[in-house]
Amino acid sequence: MRISRDDVLNWIRNCAAAVADNKEYLIQLDSDIGDGDHGANIHRGFQAVLSKLPTVADKDIGTIFKTVGFTLISTVGGASGPLYGALFMQMGTVTAGKLELTLADWAAAIEAGLNGVILRGKAILGDKTMVDALMPSAKALHEASIEGKSLPDALRTCARAAEKGMRNTIPLVAKKGRASYLGERSVGHQDPGATSSNLLLQVAVRTWTNGAS
Amino acid sequence: MRISRDDVLNWIRNCAAAVADNKEYLIQLDSDIGDGDHGANIHRGFQAVLSKLPTVADKDIGTIFKTVGFTLISTVGGASGPLYGALFMQMGTVTAGKLELTLADWAAAIEAGLNGVILRGKAILGDKTMVDALMPSAKALHEASIEGKSLPDALRTCARAAEKGMRNTIPLVAKKGRASYLGERSVGHQDPGATSSNLLLQVAVRTWTNGAS
Amino acid sequence: MKKLINEPEHIVYEELRGIAAAHPDLVEVHFDPNYIVRKGSPLKGKVGIVSGGGSGHEPMHGGFVGHGMLDAACPGAVFTSPTPDQMLEATKGVNGGAGVLHIVKNYTGDIMNFEMAADLARDEGIEVESVVINDDVAVQDSLYTAGRRGVGATVLAEKICGAAAETRRSLKDVANICRKVNDRGRSMGMALTSCIVPHAGKPTFSLAEDEMEIGIGIHGEPGRIRMKLAPADKIAEMLMTSIISDLPYKNGDEVLLFVNGMGGTPLMELYVVYNKAHEIAVKSGLKVTRNLIGSYITSLEMAGCSITLLKLDDELTRLWDAPVKTAALRWGM
Amino acid sequence: MKKLINEPEHIVYEELRGIAAAHPDLVEVHFDPNYIVRKGSPLKGKVGIVSGGGSGHEPMHGGFVGHGMLDAACPGAVFTSPTPDQMLEATKGVNGGAGVLHIVKNYTGDIMNFEMAADLARDEGIEVESVVINDDVAVQDSLYTAGRRGVGATVLAEKICGAAAETRRSLKDVANICRKVNDRGRSMGMALTSCIVPHAGKPTFSLAEDEMEIGIGIHGEPGRIRMKLAPADKIAEMLMTSIISDLPYKNGDEVLLFVNGMGGTPLMELYVVYNKAHEIAVKSGLKVTRNLIGSYITSLEMAGCSITLLKLDDELTRLWDAPVKTAALRWGM
Numbered sequence A, B: 001m002r003i004s005r006d007d008v009l010n011w012i013r014n015c016a017a018a019v020a021d022n023k024e025y026l027i028q029l030d031s032d033i034g035d036g037d038h039g040a041n042i043h044r045g046f047q048a049v050l051s052k053l054p055t056v057a058d059k060d061i062g063t064i065f066k067t068v069g070f071t072l073i074s075t076v077g078g079a080s081g082p083l084y085g086a087l088f089m090q091m092g093t094v095t096a097g098k099l100e101l102t103l104a105d106w107a108a109a110i111e112a113g114l115n116g117v118i119l120r121g122k123a124i125l126g127d128k129t130m131v132d133a134l135m136p137s138a139k140a141l142h143e144a145s146i147e148g149k150s151l152p153d154a155l156r157t158c159a160r161a162a163e164k165g166m167r168n169t170i171p172l173v174a175k176k177g178r179a180s181y182l183g184e185r186s187v188g189h190q191d192p193g194a195t196s197s198n199l200l201l202q203v204a205v206r207t208w209t210n211g212a213s
Numbered sequence C, D: 001m002k003k004l005i006n007e008p009e010h011i012v013y014e015e016l017r018g019i020a021a022a023h024p025d026l027v028e029v030h031f032d033p034n035y036i037v038r039k040g041s042p043l044k045g046k047v048g049i050v051s052g053g054g055s056g057h058e059p060m061h062g063g064f065v066g067h068g069m070l071d072a073a074c075p076g077a078v079f080t081s082p083t084p085d086q087m088l089e090a091t092k093g094v095n096g097g098a099g100v101l102h103i104v105k106n107y108t109g110d111i112m113n114f115e116m117a118a119d120l121a122r123d124e125g126i127e128v129e130s131v132v133i134n135d136d137v138a139v140q141d142s143l144y145t146a147g148r149r150g151v152g153a154t155v156l157a158e159k160i161c162g163a164a165a166e167t168r169r170s171l172k173d174v175a176n177i178c179r180k181v182n183d184r185g186r187s188m189g190m191a192l193t194s195c196i197v198p199h200a201g202k203p204t205f206s207l208a209e210d211e212m213e214i215g216i217g218i219h220g221e222p223g224r225i226r227m228k229l230a231p232a233d234k235i236a237e238m239l240m241t242s243i244i245s246d247l248p249y250k251n252g253d254e255v256l257l258f259v260n261g262m263g264g265t266p267l268m269e270l271y272v273v274y275n276k277a278h279e280i281a282v283k284s285g286l287k288v289t290r291n292l293i294g295s296y297i298t299s300l301e302m303a304g305c306s307i308t309l310l311k312l313d314d315e316l317t318r319l320w321d322a323p324v325k326t327a328a329l330r331w332g333m
Ligand SMILES: Nc1ncnc2c1ncn2[C@@H]1O[C@H](COP(=O)(O)OP(=O)(O)O)[C@@H](O)[C@H]1O
Pocket: A030, A034, A035, A036, A037, A038, A039, A041, A042, A077, A078, A079, A080, A081, A083, A117, A120, A121, A122, A123, A128, A129, A130, A131, A176, A177, A178, A191, A192, A193, A194, D079, D080, D081, D108, D109
């Protein structure tokens, strides 16, 4: 029960498709408490990733993730560009040289990615950012891995944690990013970045519980 | 059956009141085929006339008309300022020195005023301007005066002619003024200047058939 | 009505007070009658240049008073020609003995009010020449209309004549240069939205979300044709085609290309339009040697643009390049 | 969505092409990565000044590239910070050996992207200083927010630092002057209408006919408070009171008063606001010795305004007055 390189490539492609499908939704969320570009930003980024992917499809998973990260950095812009960039770059660092991933590898990758996001953006849990979706997800994967859960089970637990973390942003007052300017007026809205982060983890379940597992 | 100086002063005051009442209506008409200021323009002018009037209330009718004309010229602006200015200035010229007006005097005043408007604006009948209301009115007064009609009858005939002239502008294509830029699109709208001219002549009936006559 | 105003009746007065407070180094603002005059006027031996028109077109004309452009501007009520007493006082205030040029946009009201002012000024012994600007190709035939409106070329004429007057050219010369600009300049405009005349309080015309007006003037008057909203490139093409075919401009002509915003359209979009307009000019064999991009002759908060082409020659280019120092147009000093 | 555009995805590209076609005498436009660089860059021995940010704020920053202001501007997608490769290439392109100053508006995205670019540039041996502009008094406390946004003072900092760099001041000096402008500048903005982000296609927020937002930024983000529409004088008072009480400005201080339009508000209304803002400044004991009025830092077609006050001293006044030659700000040359 491993995640192969092809699985990784499929996940990234499916992420691009899911982002495209949710572009308007993410724009709407970002219009409510931000500047209305989040959907367009990461869509632009993942489109660039799609066209870059063939050039590294035969490389190790670490290289693939780093390429994704680097591409996002140079095409997304805004706050989410460097943050998603950091996520994938760090995922790439801890998976360097690998051609397949165990559950423990995947958990380590997400944890490293999360740390990259925190290092760049300095948000803590509860600031109403993507960290609120990523941190519980990383935790869930880590625990599932220790508990020896199956990969599909772990992915599902992780996705549930991501979704819960995303929903938890609704009642929060934003403390970081553009939504923080709104103060109390940010309450009652779901964070766009947490929403896109959740999306990536939902796609992992969808992709890998029909395929590799 | 004469028009006294007080009658003249009352007419002018009532004109100011009628213009104030019809300001929005005239703005609306001018918005449809012009630039939406006619009501505001002549309202501004007649308000200035109202505050100027006391300084000439003891002068001859010619002086009063000329003062109205001069005041309109320096406060109305736009196309209607010089045109209504010319109307009253010429009315003043032919009534110079008079302290009361016969029907013939009034007919001559309106005719002179009309000629002043034509000289300045160079519009002919059917160009969809105030001339379309003023020319039939002048003609009606002239004929009523020759036919020896009573002043009230003459004023009523004149007012009917003015109203008819005003309504006749509706199907016309404008050839002068701002509405001419619209070409065929000016068809179906009543000319604002013809409407305000008609108003002045309707006020004359109202003022002088309850008062002097 | 969403505007930064207090009472609609006070808007021109408060604007003029704002101009007086902002630019005491450039202009003096007179009230009752209202006019804006260049600091230090009259300049002995210099032809005075006076323009004016309704307010709501800012920065035209008040923003163009200063060295190398206008000596005085007469602002009327919003979209309403000023009254003759304003132009008379302004004319007297800038007459340095070399006569005064009136630059008049072709609108019935402007024409008549300036005419009366010129007559009155002549009665007082001031030599006055008037040049009427009528560059709007959207209005076709003066037999059936009040004639072509004066629009974008007015800005160019004021700059160029101002430069000529600065070098102490005679009144006759400056007036002839003004006529030359008018003869060689053509414009056309379009609107995405109507404007709201403050005292009217609602849009002069209404356009559906998917409609636009082509061939508008600068007073919120409806245009010649209402059309489905088109991409910027198509709009640029419609305007440029009408303009180029009207003069006609010839292969190899040097031109000034002026893309103007109507007041509610941001600079970003004007550059998108400029991009295509420039491309069309070049494809048509014109050499765009000068340009101007910005909101210089506006129609309150209307969204939209106009394009003006001016055929240049050495004299006009030199005068365009000459130093100018006004609130809204400034270079070389 | 009523805009002069073609495809929303092409707006920045087409705008940049328009700028390239319009101002070949002032700038060069590079694509992939996108940046606008001053003609003739790099200037040996001169500190290079680079700024950038999302598009939709024009003329900032591209309109400020030229003599006496910016050496390069990096435009992102609409309202989206540019990416590090843009700033890296721009920094390399303007490095004349004296180092490069990054003027960064305080937004999470701008900060992070510029930070990465500065690191990369330093890796290539270029000395880089970054100054973050955060002058928006509408945002109160960086403990609970991403900190005050960078708004109007950015324009003033770019002009003033540009002048300092032009006299070959050192990177450290120019950076310190930039910090001084930021320390002494305060701004606040308001909106009458929302703007429409092109790829979103509808207003970012919606305001009723009788509502306005106070304390907005420049990205169409909602403000701090939604209020009933108020007269211009009241709006000027709200903004000025917040600004003046924040610094605090002292009796007798010389200030630059900058009344800025958000993109959809015509100049006429800005002068109405200026009129009151100037009056309030004077009543508060401030001496308005310089000013700027116009749409310089915008938010697409948003209607509204912002006010910026900058406390001047002799050095800042001299640098403000120094010649500048850019597409959007020009004097003295
Ligand atoms: N400091 C931060 N740390 C983590 N995430 C952040 C931070 N600032 C912003 N974000 C995330 O970025 C998202 C917004 O991204 P996007 O709209 O693309 O960029 P921008 O805010 O520059 O327009 C937010 O919803 C939030 O989840």
